[in-house]
């Protein structure tokens with residue numbers, strides 16, 4: 001007998017500088033936040049999760065970096081589904097996305113709907129045209145917040161994703177590892193700038209503003225392979241969650257395999 005698929009949750013299909021794709025799903029339908037791995041790899045990883053068939057109804061893009069968009073064109077053309085992106089992101093990807101089925105322009109702070117989900121894009125801070133993160137709500141009111149590739153947590157981010165059931169939060173680097181690591185100075189400065197990436201310490205501090213009684217799962221995202229270790233991200237975020245008295249599990253999204261977080 002086939003086991004029933006989980007009703008609502010998030011599958012972190014891939015996370016890190018070699019490709020990002022996150023699937024928020026409800027009752028067999030889903031939206032993909034970013035598609036920086038190939039369409040074939042998206043299908044393979046969804047199959048590996050054991051979630052069964054999920055009908056992807058849209059791809060929501062956070063920004064134009066290749067690790068977030070490499071597979072968007074093929075996936076959306078294959079499935080005949082729209083791409084949602086800010087005007088700045090869509091402009092930066094004009095040639096790459098010239099023949100996708102549909103591009104829907106979104107604005108930070110203005111919510112919209114796909115067939116199954118309510119979505120609120122919020123401003124992030126990154127060295128690209130017009131980056132956003134997404135707060136996603138299922139038809140039964142489960143709330144998910146995804147904030148990655150952001151040098152700081154903006155006031156809009158905190159407003160949008162405070163009070164979520166599940167939070168996907170960037171924990172890109174450990175500050176000491178970054179400082180001692182092999183990157184050239186300009187790249188180190190870029191990564192830790194306000195328009196770079198969120199450190200373990202900043203992600204942990206962010207929980208002071210983002211944590212709530214409702215928060216059940218925190219997933220550390222976009223872990224650097226050069227400048228961080230999963231256990232350091234987990235320790236930093238986990239210690240903060242405990243000190244705040246949050247009853248949330250802390251997990252780490254992976255570059256090479258999917259993890260699934262069901263919301264119950």
Ligand SMILES: [Zn+2]
Nearest residue numbers: 017065067149
């Ligand atoms: Zn990235």
Ligand SMILES: [Zn+2]
Nearest residue numbers: 063065126149
């Ligand atoms: Zn980026």
